Amino acid sequence: MRRTIGVIGGLGPVATLDFFARVLKATPAAVDQDHIRLIIDNNPTVPERNAGIAGTGPSPAPALAKMARGLERAGADVLVMPCNAAHAFEADIRAATSLPFISLIEVTADAVAAVAPDAKRAGLLAVQGTISSGVYHKSLAARGVEVIAPEGEAMERLMAAIRRVKQGDTGAETRAAMEACAAELVALGADVLIAGCTEVPVVLDPDDVSVPLVSSTDVLVERTVAVAFGAAL
């Protein structure tokens, strides 16, 4: 069985492109026809997630629900969304369509438990909205893992690095800034790190950090390809 994957994307576009590239790399394919079918709605007009979660801007929920329905009409069998923060609105997406939805947060929390079974504290490299919505705190608490997140100036530095990636800057300086954010969380006691923003693994590799790094993008890619080839949902 082959399934068509609907991608709620554009949150932001660079992360969606990165997800698409990683899906192609992760698919064993000798000719075009061996690849999986993805229908990607790269919709950058969705209201900004951090402001929506904080209540200081419009909610992205109606736009996300509409995209889910559009992907269903276009022929998708399963939905994914390569954006951690937008998972604060997962319930709205699930309510809008009858399609199964693969939660990036749940598959990442599963991977943390698998990669670092003795971990007590996960350092979360994520945007403010993902942290304050508590999606990872809840999911990891259920697995006995506490979340350590950047605060104050450390948070501002991380947000600045993420904004640079969104603008297409993946150069050495942006990489060094992201690495410094990761090192700070390790210094605070994190024994595993989560790249919990799809812009983070664009410029941060496992080799750049001293503890296991779980890339939410890679975990979602792996699960997406497996489900496209018929893995149980």
Place this chain on the structure above:
Amino acid sequence: MRRTIGVIGGLGPVATLDFFARVLKATPAAVDQDHIRLIIDNNPTVPERNAGIAGTGPSPAPALAKMARGLERAGADVLVMPCNAAHAFEADIRAATSLPFISLIEVTADAVAAVAPDAKRAGLLAVQGTISSGVYHKSLAARGVEVIAPEGEAMERLMAAIRRVKQGDTGAETRAAMEACAAELVALGADVLIAGCTEVPVVLDPDDVSVPLVSSTDVLVERTVAVAFGAAL
């Protein structure tokens, strides 16, 4: 006015990814919300184009028509298709939907006339199906330009290089093979070259050749971004 662009993609997936990446790079954007909306149907299951054109395999026309209708239902305002060979079935796509369709062949032929107004012979780096369907021959003849295409062993070497790109191999050897194919067409008298297969510009740059090189992908990208921002159709 902003328009949503529907992308008939997956022909092949690597070229669709390349098109998406180039659209992002070509869009002036400071934040996510400045980017354009693309709905990409990356459908690699469309029957192989060369065999379809030669009549030795099933026609891709029904699948392409279905994709066009699906993209219309998903909310696209305009359709593009980053695959030269599939333009042999352009009439089937236009017949399937009421949406405007930007022809990659026409915008490329316009660019050849603009970049090399005195050109007499355009060297066409394209797959067998694109060449034998005559889409470029017709479009360029209308602008007074003759097409020179690889034949025999030269064609086989070009097809081999394109297949390598489709498999994700964009290394030095593949680049050198593509450059050699381009040099052969110049030796045969081409005074302008067309990267007339979306896999070609993935590994061939203007600096690699001695005459002007028109990348059908870049031309389509430029036109796509302009139309998304409201340019007249």
